[in-house]
Structures are given as C-alpha cells and as structure tokens.
Amino acid sequence: MWNDESDLPRRPGRRGVRSGPAGDEGYVFIGAVARRFGVHPQTLRLYEREGLIRPVRSSGNTRLYDRETVERLEIILTLTRDMGVNLAGVEVILDLRSRLSKMEGEVSRLMEAFRAMAADHAARVAHGQASGNALVIRPKGPLARREV
Numbered sequence: 001m002w003n004d005e006s007d008l009p010r011r012p013g014r015r016g017v018r019s020g021p022a023g024d025e026g027y028v029f030i031g032a033v034a035r036r037f038g039v040h041p042q043t044l045r046l047y048e049r050e051g052l053i054r055p056v057r058s059s060g061n062t063r064l065y066d067r068e069t070v071e072r073l074e075i076i077l078t079l080t081r082d083m084g085v086n087l088a089g090v091e092v093i094l095d096l097r098s099r100l101s102k103m104e105g106e107v108s109r110l111m112e113a114f115r116a117m118a119a120d121h122a123a124r125v126a127h128g129q130a131s132g133n134a135l136v137i138r139p140k141g142p143l144a145r146r147e148v
Contacts, residue, residue, distance in 0.1 A: 027056070027064035036070075037077055044073070050087055052076055052094065 034041045047053045048063070053073055055063040065073075072094070079085040079093060 027066055028070070030055070030063045030065065033065045033070060033073065037073065039077070047073070047076060047087075050091070052087065052090060 030041045030044055034044060044053070044055075044063075048055065053069050053076070055065045055069050058064055075094070075097075076090055079090045080087070085093065
C-alpha cells in the first residue's frame with residue numbers, strides 16, 4: 001500500500017505529504033491518495049460523508065490521510081471494485097469486522113485470565129493449599145475437569 005516511493009511520508013513540504021495535527025509526519029493529502037488508488041477525490045469525499053473513512057483535518061481544515069485510513073480505504077475499494085459490494089454492504093462488513101476484532105480481543109483477555117487462574121490453582125495444589133479438583137486445558141480440545 002505505501003510501497004510506492006512517491007507515497008511514502010518522509011518530510012514536510014514534499015508534494016502530497018504533510019506533518020499531521022500533532023506535528024508528526026505520516027499524513028498524505030487527498031490528491032496523493034486519489035492518485036495512488038486511481039479514484040477521483042470526490043469519491044474519497046463521498047466515503048467520508050458516508051462515514052466509511054475519517055481522515056483527520058489540519059488546522060486549515062485540509063483532509064490528511066494516515067496509514068490506518070488508507071488501509072481502510074484499500075479494504076473499501078477491494079470490496080466495491082473486486083467484489084461488487086455496494087456502500088451499504090461495505091458499511092455492514094466494516095462494522096462486523098470491527099466487532100469481530102473487539103470480540104477476539106475479549107476472548108484473548110479471558111483466556112489470559114483463565115491461564116492466570118489455572119497457574120495460581122496449580123501452584124496452590126502443589127503446595128497442598130487447594131482441593132483435589134482442577135480445571136485442565138487439553139491441547140486442541142475442550143476444557144475438562146479431572147481429579148488430582
């Protein structure tokens with residue numbers, strides 16, 4: 001996506017590249033993004049109006065696109081161009097993708113909490129401070145209860 005040298009953010013003042021609102025580099029103008037993906041800038045403005053992308057704005061209200069926004073745009077264009085999905089469908093897919101990502105994070109947090117509790121329980125059993133029941137994680141299998 002940022003493989004083309006002309007799109008790589010390097011220094012302020014370079015055509016199409018600008019420092020962001022916090023002064024850090026890595027933002028590109030709407031024209032550079034439009035050229036990169038072969039779309040008209042109006043298309044990008046439409047996607048913004050529809051709430052599909054949210055470029056940041058400079059103090060002069062210029063749209064500035066960061067890597068995350070450009071990656072999201074790439075997904076939108078793949079869905080619309082290659083797969084024939086309309087904008088309403090794109091919105092649903094992006095929402096589902098976001099929700100799935102949040103759920104994956106929650107599952108990871110729950111698994112870490114479970115592992116911590118299992119390790120704590122195993123330590124107490126090893127020191128004779130717990131009952132003989134334990135939860136065990138079997139590789140590639142469901143949770144099982146066994147007597148220790």
